[in-house]
Amino acid sequence: MNFEYILLKDFYDCCNVPIKLISSEFEDICKVGYTDYFDRIYPFDKINLEIKKNEDKVINLHLSLSNDINYKIVDMSRYNKKAGYFIIGPFRTNILTNLINQDITYRPLNCSNYLCNLILNIYEDKLKQSTPNPIMSPYIRKAIGYVHSNYKNDISIDSICEELEINKCYFCSLFKKYTGNTFSYFLNNFRVEKSKELLSNTNLSLLEVAFSVGFNNQTYFSIIFKKFTKQTPSQYRASAILSK
Incomplete structure (x- = not known):
């Protein structure tokens, strides 16, 4: 298993929300939790546009589409400048829409920032584990x-x-x-x-x-x-x- 897959798999196992890592050129690097349905509804253009609009600052954006389909866009630059972006989602924030269609995981809106912090914390932890000395520059x-x-x-x-x-x-x-x-x-x-x-x-x-x-x-x-x-x-x- 490569570093990227293990990183995303740990996140997915924690919260059951699909996640992918894309490069700064918007190419897929790795993804976990995606089905054919998720791939079909993935909003390539809208996510790319949001990143381009905010590329000069750290991104932690919420993208909400019709039918309560939500994504979080997280810039890896907290630790690695211009390395790529974590795309968390889809997930629902309205429990009623989730009851109608349970294919997409429900997570309250106030938990969305937790999802962003979780992937970055897992990423930092994996970096520490990948070297002999956990206390490093x-x-x-x-x-x-x-x-x-x-x-x-x-x-x-x-x-x-x-x-x-x-x-x-x-x-x-x-x-x-x-x-x-x-x-x-x-x-x-x-x-x-x-x-x-x-x-x-x-x-x-x-x-x-x-x-x-x-x-x-x-x-x-x-x-x-x-x-x-x-x-x-x-x-x-x-x-x-x-x-x-």
Whole structure:
């Protein structure tokens, strides 16, 4: 299970309200609790419009549609600037409409802010659990969250420092102090772990796997993969298939 799915699944298990994570480009990253019906009524254009109207500030918006269909839009930037958005819903806030159609979970309107705080608190907790030291600099938490959400994209130490608005030398020192590894080691290790899931569970070519986890060429991907696993990607895939 990947980080995003576990995060959303914990939220869904707590409150039984569907939730999805979308990128800052409005592409689906992960979703939990959605059915075909929920996908059909999902208001892509309206949610995208609300985000665009408020993209320069932290978003915690309530979107109420006809027939008492509600969504909360939560900006991940509380911990990770421009990483994406949590979309909570649909849910109903009127118990009468819920009695008529019980396909959508009822949650009182005064609970909607609780839902927003819940997903952000779960997110923060997952970031803490993903590193050896739970007491860490907020810069390091944000950097780790950024990797979790953007590992498929081009990431460098310079770009992460620009994102966090922190001095490069200071950041490198902090990261090594709190995680025991360099940022590059952490990033490559995370990408390798993600590639293992694709090698084991998909028929993607090695080049496609490399691109899917943020490597820009297959040769470099294979070198890094072998460094961490002592196997080539092909050898790992073969052993994973045999073990099933």
